[in-house]
Amino acid sequence: MSDEKALSSLRQLAAEPAWRSAFIRQILALExxxxxxxxxxxxxxxxPLVDALFDDDQVVRKTLSNGVTFEFLYRSKIARDFVMSQPETPDHAWEPQTSRILVDLARRAKQVVIGGAYFGDHAILIAREVAAGGGVVHAFEPNNEQRAMLQRNAELNGLTNIRPRSEGLWDDSSTNLKLVGYDSFASAEVTAEGADDGFRTITISDYLAAAGVNALDLIVLDIEGAEMAALKGAEPFLAQPKGEAPDILFEVHRHYVDWSVGLENTPLARFLTGHGYELFALRDFNSNYDLAGRPIELIPLGAIHLEGPPHGFNMVAVKDASVFDNDRYLICRDVSPKLLRHKDPALHHPIGGL
Incomplete structure (x- = not known):
C-alpha cells in the first residue's frame, strides 16, 4: 500500500467525527x-496516528466530568493527549495532579497571577474555584491565538473573572520580548522595540499596583525558562510573612535550570528558600492521565530523584507546609517527579502502582 493511500484513508476517517472517535478508541485499546x-x-x-486525523488550525471541543468545556487548537501534545483521554470525559485537561493541587490552593485564594495561561487548561479551573469569593485570575499569555482561545473558554464557561493579558512577565517593565519556537514550546527572547511579533514585559508587582491590587494569593508559572525573572518581579509579595505571601506553582526544566550540583543549590531554589519558602516537587504525568482518587504526591526539595535525560516538572513553594498535612497529599522521597508509564515503576510510577 502506498503512503498516499494510507494518508487518504486517514483523511477519510478524519472527515467523519464518529469514525474518528471510534478509531481513537481502538488506538487506545491497542496502546x-x-x-x-x-x-x-x-x-x-x-x-502520530491520532495527530494525522487533525489539522494544526482545527478547533476541538471537549467537556470535563465537572461540566467545564474547552475549545482548543490541535497543535500541541496538550491537545493530543486531551483528545486521547481515558475516560473520554476526564476530570482535567492537562497534568492531573497539577490541576488538582491548583484547585486546592485556589480554595484559599482571591487574587491569582498566571504566566503562560495558554488556552486556559488550568486558568479556567482556578477561575471557577475563586469566582464564588469574588476572586480574579490575571492570566498572561503573549501568544495571540492561544489568548483568544482563553477568552473563548472563559465565555463558554460563563466566567467573567479572568483578565487576559498580552504582556510577558519579567523582572522589569521595559523590555521587549518575542516568542521563539512553536506554540506550547515557545520561549521568550529579548528583541528590539517595534519588532514584528514583539511584546512588552511587565513585573507582577507593577501590574498589580496599576490594577489597584495590594494582595496576592497564588502565582502559577509555565513560561519556558522565564520563571526566575517573573518571580523577581514579584519579590515584594514573596517577602511577605506566612499567611500573606502567595503560594507558588512553577515549572523547572533542565534546559533552563542547571541542577547538576543539586536543585536546592540553584539560584531559583535559593531565591525562594531565602524568602522563607519550602519547596516540593510535584509528581505528575506531563499528559492527560486518570489519577482520580489518588493522593497528590510531593517530594521535599532535598529528596528528588533527578537522574535521566534533560526533563522538566512542576514544583510547589509554600510558606506553610501544614496545608499538605491531610489525606489528599502524600509526602515521598527518593523518587522521580516525572511520572512515565514506560519507565522503571519504582521511580516513575505513583506510589502503589498505576
Whole structure:
C-alpha cells in the first residue's frame, strides 16, 4: 500500500467525527495491549496516528466530568493527549495532579497571577474555584491565538473573572520580548522595540499596583525558562510573612535550570528558600492521565530523584507546609517527579502502582 493511500484513508476517517472517535478508541485499546517497558508507545506509535486525523488550525471541543468545556487548537501534545483521554470525559485537561493541587490552593485564594495561561487548561479551573469569593485570575499569555482561545473558554464557561493579558512577565517593565519556537514550546527572547511579533514585559508587582491590587494569593508559572525573572518581579509579595505571601506553582526544566550540583543549590531554589519558602516537587504525568482518587504526591526539595535525560516538572513553594498535612497529599522521597508509564515503576510510577 502506498503512503498516499494510507494518508487518504486517514483523511477519510478524519472527515467523519464518529469514525474518528471510534478509531481513537481502538488506538487506545491497542496502546494498552502493546505497552512495552522502555518504549514510549504514545510518542512513537499511537500519538502520530491520532495527530494525522487533525489539522494544526482545527478547533476541538471537549467537556470535563465537572461540566467545564474547552475549545482548543490541535497543535500541541496538550491537545493530543486531551483528545486521547481515558475516560473520554476526564476530570482535567492537562497534568492531573497539577490541576488538582491548583484547585486546592485556589480554595484559599482571591487574587491569582498566571504566566503562560495558554488556552486556559488550568486558568479556567482556578477561575471557577475563586469566582464564588469574588476572586480574579490575571492570566498572561503573549501568544495571540492561544489568548483568544482563553477568552473563548472563559465565555463558554460563563466566567467573567479572568483578565487576559498580552504582556510577558519579567523582572522589569521595559523590555521587549518575542516568542521563539512553536506554540506550547515557545520561549521568550529579548528583541528590539517595534519588532514584528514583539511584546512588552511587565513585573507582577507593577501590574498589580496599576490594577489597584495590594494582595496576592497564588502565582502559577509555565513560561519556558522565564520563571526566575517573573518571580523577581514579584519579590515584594514573596517577602511577605506566612499567611500573606502567595503560594507558588512553577515549572523547572533542565534546559533552563542547571541542577547538576543539586536543585536546592540553584539560584531559583535559593531565591525562594531565602524568602522563607519550602519547596516540593510535584509528581505528575506531563499528559492527560486518570489519577482520580489518588493522593497528590510531593517530594521535599532535598529528596528528588533527578537522574535521566534533560526533563522538566512542576514544583510547589509554600510558606506553610501544614496545608499538605491531610489525606489528599502524600509526602515521598527518593523518587522521580516525572511520572512515565514506560519507565522503571519504582521511580516513575505513583506510589502503589498505576
Amino acid at each position: 494498552a495491549e502493546i505497552a512495552t517497558p522502555g518504549v514510549d508507545i504514545r510518542e512513537e506509535v499511537t500519538g
